Amino acid sequence: MRPRFLLSLIAAVLLCGATGTQAKDISLLNVSYDPTREFYKQYDELFAKYWKAKTGDDVTISTSHGGSGKQARAVIEGLEADVVTLALAYDIDANAKQSGLIPSAWRSRLPDNSAPYTSTIVFLVRKGNPKNIHDWNDLLRTGVQVITPNPKTSGGARWNYLAAWGYALKQSGGDENKARGFVTDLYRNVPVLDTGARGSTTTFVQRGIGDVLIAWENEALLAVQQFGSDTVEIIVPSVSILAEPSVSLVDQNVDAHGTREVAEAYLQYLYSPEAQELAAKNHYRPRLAQVTERYKDKFPALPLFTVDEVFGGWQAAQAKHFNDGGIFDQIYRPGQ
Amino acid sequence: MVGFSYRNRAGKLPGFGLTLGYTLFWLSAIVLLPLLSLIVKPADMGWPAFWRLATDKRVVSAIGLSLGSALIAAAIDAVFGLIVAWVLTRYRFPARRLLDAMIDLPFALPTAVAGIALAALYAPNGWIGAPLAKLGIKLAFTPAGIVIALIFIGIPFVVRTVQPVLQDLDRDVEEAAVTLGAPRIRIVFSVLLPLVLPALLTGFALAFARSIGEYGSVIFIAGNMPMFSEIAPLLIVIKLEEFDYQGAAVIGVTMLGLSFILLLAINLLQRWSRSWQQ
Numbered sequence: 278m279r280p281r282f283l284l285s286l287i288a289a290v291l292l293c294g295a296t297g298t299q300a301k302d303i304s305l306l307n308v309s310y311d312p313t314r315e316f317y318k319q320y321d322e323l324f325a326k327y328w329k330a331k332t333g334d335d336v337t338i339s340t341s342h343g344g345s346g347k348q349a350r351a352v353i354e355g356l357e358a359d360v361v362t363l364a365l366a367y368d369i370d371a372n373a374k375q376s377g378l379i380p381s382a383w384r385s386r387l388p389d390n391s392a393p394y395t396s397t398i399v400f401l402v403r404k405g406n407p408k409n410i411h412d413w414n415d416l417l418r419t420g421v422q423v424i425t426p427n428p429k430t431s432g433g434a435r436w437n438y439l440a441a442w443g444y445a446l447k448q449s450g451g452d453e454n455k456a457r458g459f460v461t462d463l464y465r466n467v468p469v470l471d472t473g474a475r476g477s478t479t480t481f482v483q484r485g486i487g488d489v490l491i492a493w494e495n496e497a498l499l500a501v502q503q504f505g506s507d508t509v510e511i512i513v514p515s516v517s518i519l520a521e522p523s524v525s526l527v528d529q530n531v532d533a534h535g536t537r538e539v540a541e542a543y544l545q546y547l548y549s550p551e552a553q554e555l556a557a558k559n560h561y562r563p564r565l566a567q568v569t570e571r572y573k574d575k576f577p578a579l580p581l582f583t584v585d586e587v588f589g590g591w592q593a594a595q596a597k598h599f600n601d602g603g604i605f606d607q608i609y610r611p612g613q
Numbered sequence: 614m615v616g617f618s619y620r621n622r623a624g625k626l627p628g629f630g631l632t633l634g635y636t637l638f639w640l641s642a643i644v645l646l647p648l649l650s651l652i653v654k655p656a657d658m659g660w661p662a663f664w665r666l667a668t669d670k671r672v673v674s675a676i677g678l679s680l681g682s683a684l685i686a687a688a689i690d691a692v693f694g695l696i697v698a699w700v701l702t703r704y705r706f707p708a709r710r711l712l713d714a715m716i717d718l719p720f721a722l723p724t725a726v727a728g729i730a731l732a733a734l735y736a737p738n739g740w741i742g743a744p745l746a747k748l749g750i751k752l753a754f755t756p757a758g759i760v761i762a763l764i765f766i767g768i769p770f771v772v773r774t775v776q777p778v779l780q781d782l783d784r785d786v787e788e789a790a791v792t793l794g795a796p797r798i799r800i801v802f803s804v805l806l807p808l809v810l811p812a813l814l815t816g817f818a819l820a821f822a823r824s825i826g827e828y829g830s831v832i833f834i835a836g837n838m839p840m841f842s843e844i845a846p847l848l849i850v851i852k853l854e855e856f857d858y859q860g861a862a863v864i865g866v867t868m869l870g871l872s873f874i875l876l877l878a879i880n881l882l883q884r885w886s887r888s889w890q891q
Contacts (some may be wrong), residue, residue, distance in 0.1 A: 346854040359839035360742040371856050427837060469754050470837045472850070479729075486754070496751075600855060609671075609839035 301334040304537050308358035310345035310432070310522070311475060316559035317362070323555060324546055328539065336443045336539055344473055345432035352378065352527060359531050359540040362524040365585075366390070367591035369525050378529045383583055389587075392521035393547035394561035397581055398440040400512040401481065401490040401497045408488040410417040412514045416489060417462045417569040424487035426597055427470040429606075434474065435599060437491040440518035442598070443587045447516060482509060493520060493562035496577070519581040522561075599610045651869070654862035666860055667867045672848060676868060679845040680875070682756060683824035686763030691817045694771025695809070701772070702779040716772050719765055724829030731762050732834040754836030759844065762830045767820030774816035778809050810886045813872055818879040825872050 279301050308315055321338040328336045331409075341348065352358045353376045366384060373379040384391045385473070391595055391613035436455055438460065445459035446452070450521050469486060471477040474496055477485035481490040482504050489512075492500070497511050525545050531537040546552055553563040557572045588594035598604045655663055666672065701713050719727065733739050735753035737746040744754055752758050782805070790800045828846040836842045845868050852861035 347854075350853060350856070375856060427851075430847075430854050468836070468838075469840075472832055472837065472847070476833070484736040484753075486736065573779065601852075601857065601860065606671075606839075 294348050301537055303334055303336045303536060305336060305338045305359045305362050305536060305540060305543060306357060307338055307340040307362055307543070308348050308352055308356060309340050309342055309362040310348055311473070312363045312493065313340075313362060313522070313559075314501070316556060316561065319555055319559070320547070320552055323551060324543055327546060327551075328542065331542075334539070338543070341426070344430070352376070357530050357534070359534060359536050359602050360524060360526055360544055362522065364522050365435065365591060366392075366521065366523045367435075367595050368432055368521055370591060372527075373581050377525075379525055379526060379529050383525045384523065386526070386601075387524065387544060388548060389524045389564050390521055391525055392564075393524060394553070394556040394563060395542075396494045396520040396522070396561055397501065397517045397579070398514075398520065399492060399494045399497050399517065400514065401478075401492050401500055402488065402507055402512055404506075404510060406510065406512065410489050410512055413463075413516075414448070416441075416442050416466060416491075417459065421466055421489065422468050422487040423463060423466045423489055423491060424469065424471075424477050424481040425467055425491040426474050429474055430472040431474055433496075434492070435594075436518055436520045438598065438605065439584060439594060441491075443518055443582050444514070444516055446503055446587065447582075457604060460604070464605075464608050494562070498560040498575070513579055515579050516580045516582070518587075521582045521583070528558060546564050614747045643713045648869070651862055651865055653665050655859050655866060658859050658863075663863055666863045670685055671843070671860060672845070672864055672867070674840050675843050675845040675848045676871065678756060678759070678843065678862070679825055679868070680871060682759045682763055682844075683821050686767055686824050687817050687821035689760075689764050689885035690767040690771045691813055694768050694816060695775055695813060696818075697768070697781055698772045698775040702776055719767075719769050721784075724766065724827065725833070726761055727765055728830035730755075731765060731830065735761060735834065748820060754842065756835075758834040758836065759831050759842065762834050763827060764829055766830055767824050770819035770823060771813070771816035774812050774819065775809055778812040782808060786867040790809050791883050792886070807886075811883050814883040814886060818883075822876060825868065 278579075280538075301587055307317060307321070316337075321340060325338065328334060341351075341358075343351070345368050349361070349363060349368035349372050353372055360381075361369055361372065368378065369383060370381075373381045373383060387393070400410060402408065402414075402560065403549050408415075410416065410421065425437045428434040428438045441463050442456050442460050445456035448459075449455035469477075469480050471480055474493065477490060478492065478496060478500055480486050482500060485540040490497075496513075501509055501511060524547065526537070526540050526544060528537075531540045547556075548564065549612070550565060550568060553568040554571075555563040557568055558564045560575075562576050563569050563572065584591055584594055588597075596603070697716065701709065701716075732753055735742040735745075735758060737743065737751070737753070739753070745752060752761060785802055786804055786808075790804050795803070826846055828844070828850070831844055832847060834842060835847075837844075837847060845864060849861045849864050852858075852864065
């Protein structure tokens, strides 16, 4: 290529950049966790269309996925996310506390505790339910092997643990010691502790280990869809936890990027009927009553308790159960 | 070689100062600086807290498992890697080049892929795991599974360090031994093995060092049960998940220190074997 040609090419590109587009080109980075991959792929397109129609601006959204805790750490360490959409409020709390990028009162900024879609914890069993598992107490029977990831490494698995604890607490009328015994017995039936939820699903479905997988409802629905209803089926327990994957603006980053307005709209639009419909299609329970009504066969109604009600919020739950030396660690202390 | 002093040897080629400076700069920038930042992290927590964490039962058990399984795997790699290298250099057979190229696959394969493949193979419903399960042997999701994964990732180190030495080995030495009437087994142990021992030790050290910190391939086959099949790198990840950077650094530093001592010992052993050879 001759230098003059190259020069004119560069000039042309520069000229285009300066005059060609009237509308703004905005890019957003959404740092999310693993199982939302399909949902956000579709939602990003939906939102881009909505934003174009509303303002005329083009918005390109990149969404990064990974383990929830790992993603939270990446943002703390400087990944310039505009919004975070993670598996549990604790990971966003940690962000607020460690980095100060997010104000600590972030949860009250959006409706429904900043959790636009929810899920719950259910069981996945092998076709025909050979071990006859119907509720949490069936998981404690001898000879039943339970697959669940390590709550120390998997944010998702913390919901599994808390759901079991909440059930035991309800059964015993609030007896903490009974709940502790229940959870200890439950984890004694766990032969493999994978580091993440997808790993556990693989161990259960593909490696053929265990009789029951404790899973998020959206993951269980995905597994049934993927592996076919002739291999696995879903069992809904009598009571479970309301899993609230939370979303937040990363204030300092959007202010630095000048993207606050569009990032706020990106999160608010998650509550719109269109987005709620999309969430339901991707196996998350919608918040909007009119959409829930349409999907009531897919998401059976069951009594759900929240982390705030039973555990006094994520900070308290984390400190008591999952931190170093917490109740979960004590289950595996030798000689107990 | 013995008669030269260091000063004389340095003076042989020009540019000693420049090259030494260059070496030190890059060594510092690439190796020492990251290690220093690791050591600085737990420095402000004080010795008692550091010691309490480093000697915690679970940490000790995990580090013991990591070092132990790395040692076993490296030892197995040393034996079989030597045999593989021997066969590849001494015999001509069809598809030898293909086999030779395949040795490097564990280098190239993403470790997570290797881990998933091995877990699938050795799980109770896998090709190897199923017949073994009938015999009552469990490999996947036990410490034995960890060793299997580490053998897999470590073997190319041994083969690739031993192979060139075997290639350069003078046939005359063996022939001389034969003419002197040495039996075959004596040739292997008194003539060949001492010659390849330094390279074999290097291969062993490399395989061992690589195995200590291995996370990706092990995590899928280990089962990760605390106090049983939980490796030290997993404990570091657990600490990080708790946003406990200091705790993670403490385990990291402890592992680093222990690995350094072990590698130093292997290096000394190697030097000793070399001097013994002369």
